[in-house]
Amino acid sequence: MRKRLKNRIWPLWAFLCCAAPVLAQPPRGPLVVSPQVNADKTVTFRYLAPQAKEVRLSGQFLKAPVEMSKDAQGIWSVVTEPIKPDIYPYSFQVDGITVMDPANVAFFPNERFKASLVDVPGDSPLVHAMKNVPHGSINYEYYPSLEGTTGSLVVYTPPGYDQNPATKYPVFYLISGTTDTEETFFKVGKTNLILDNLIAEGKAKPMIIVMPYGNIAARVAEQKSGPKPADPTVRDGDDAVKRANDFATDLVSRVIPYVEKNYRTLANRENRAIGGFSRGGGQTLRTAFSNLDKFAWVCSYSSYLSPAEMDRNFPQIGGDAARTNTRLKLFWVSVGSDDFLYKGTVEFMDYLKAKKVNFKSLITDGGHTWMNVKKYVAETTPLLFR
Template sequence: MLKSFFSQPLLWLLSALSGLALAQPPRGPLVMSPQVNADKTVTFRYQAPQAKAVELSAQFEKAPVAMTKDAQGIWSVTVGPVKPDIYPYSFRVDGVTVMDPANVAFFPNERFKASLVDIPGDTPLIHAMRDVPHGSINYEYYPSMEGTTGSLVVYTPPGYDQNPSKKYPVYYLISGTTDTEETFFKVGKTNLILDNLIAEGKAKPMIIVMPYGNIAARVAEQKGGSKPADPTVRDGADAVKRANDFATDLVKNVIPYTEKSYRTIPNRENRAIGGFSRGGGQTLRTAFSNMDKFAWVCAYSSYLSPEEMDRSYPALVSNAAQTNKQLKLLWVSVGSDDFLYKGTVEFMDYLKAKNVNYKSLITDGGHTWMNVKTYVAATTPLLFQQ
């Protein structure tokens, strides 16, 4: 009789693994999505054999686009050509919005996380990965308000780790409503924009600190509560209180943590603050309440109403000469199709009437991160040019 070469426990293990293998559901076909073609058209695919209808919803399309199903149950559509940029998109499957499971790139958000498609230009765009020295991205945690722990994404420029004696100016950059601390990094590609501008000699090397803007949501989450609804009135009492809470956290917690943890130049001439949408409103309120902390202020697709300016910052507008001396840059930008266009232009007109100096840029397009990248690329070369 032949002697078995397998022990009883090993036989049990092999039997179990065999059973698991048999129990695995069959794998479907490999799905490639999105596929960016040489002519700038893009093919999207989604596997859903049982679905009755699948549509593509993309920021470069005015309306959802119907997809067609093949014999393998893969829905697809080719659209474009599409203007080179980075765009969010999603699928609607029998009326339900879903991410693209074949794509690892997604839009960080408190709510639905859209997928991202990057259509490269024939010549590299300002946010493209280029063969230049690259900075680093660090994730940081700091002690914040009400005993909570705050989170930051921090960019350090090329050469930061190689020259331990050099100190840098800091740009505090704040995302919009429902965005997270990752959005300027993963969607705005701020790190790559700065790498490219620094390599071209157009921007000074700087540290960029990207905080999470929704203090109320973080406090609720960490204390076991429910995330509060976003304010319904942009300059209402609740919105202003939350913005002031953010300003307190930034000035009392984020800046001290940054200046302790990184090699910064700790004075107002070497601190800038900027933000998009809600983050732009937080920027303006934080800066105007702390003129001793910031000399460079950038508002992207955001504004403060004349009523709030008169009520909350009378000294800033009543002594324009002093304000213009303090602020080395006050920047305001917006897209012509942005739903905040009217209020932003009204804010510019107010500043002009009060003789407060500012620089502005009005672009095509709406309230999008495509425009935000344009604003970052336009403003960072102006910062810290003393």
């Protein structure tokens, strides 16, 4: 009897002994709410750092970082001026060190900088807003890539894809910029919500969107335990062109076959589009111009190829403009007037005009930002597959 009782009491005694250190832990710090979007479109940012000497807020809605003030609990805060509705990256500079907002789960996927995201809604829903419409799905996929590595994709399927197993869809291959990841068009560009809304309004055709990771060299180095290579310093230098060609090889020989095997696609050039932002725009142009048998729709966002590279590597584009114009159902080039790539993009457009290559263009306000990218996606996707 006593032995049984002892065995029964032991687990309770052990629990109390183990729980004592937990119960003795100091209380947690104060709850921090950040960001807090206010009704007047101002935003309150907060950061808990009792020992910090200086905290500043940096964001793409600011011309320069602003000072934050500390209260008695050690919470630094600042209230901004009213912000134009959109989604913006931001971060804190804590004693000179840039950090994300630990109170915010929304972040900017990127290989280098780590920023949080604040969504300032409009008085009426913006094109990327979550609306009460049918929604598509986001899937993460892994495929066999170059040099024995495993590549990663984010794939959007439109509303109704799972409910209509006999229906096949066109595909838009959409590539992020330098240091972005395969998640950036999804988490920052809100491409899935943009398409959900446009499809619900009858403005865009239902389509699959495939978002690959653009830095093949970095992935190969990571998976083979090598050092990550620095980014090319010359946009049309030999190293940049080689990496773009490697990406094109991966997309055409690995990604497209994987997608067409695992998703219900319309597998012909008339139902394949390719587009990209920044480096992804350069990859788009080089991949498309080398594979016009694969793509009939081409969208370049905030990017270009130099006239010298066009004449050297793609003379057929301008040399036989009539054939190019026949094959490309849409050739789109867009850039912001404050974009650091504005000059080169305008020179690219002037080159195309001189060669009589047809294209549609859009020059917006603003710079090399994802606020502009969302505009370009919203403008171009309704034109695809028409």
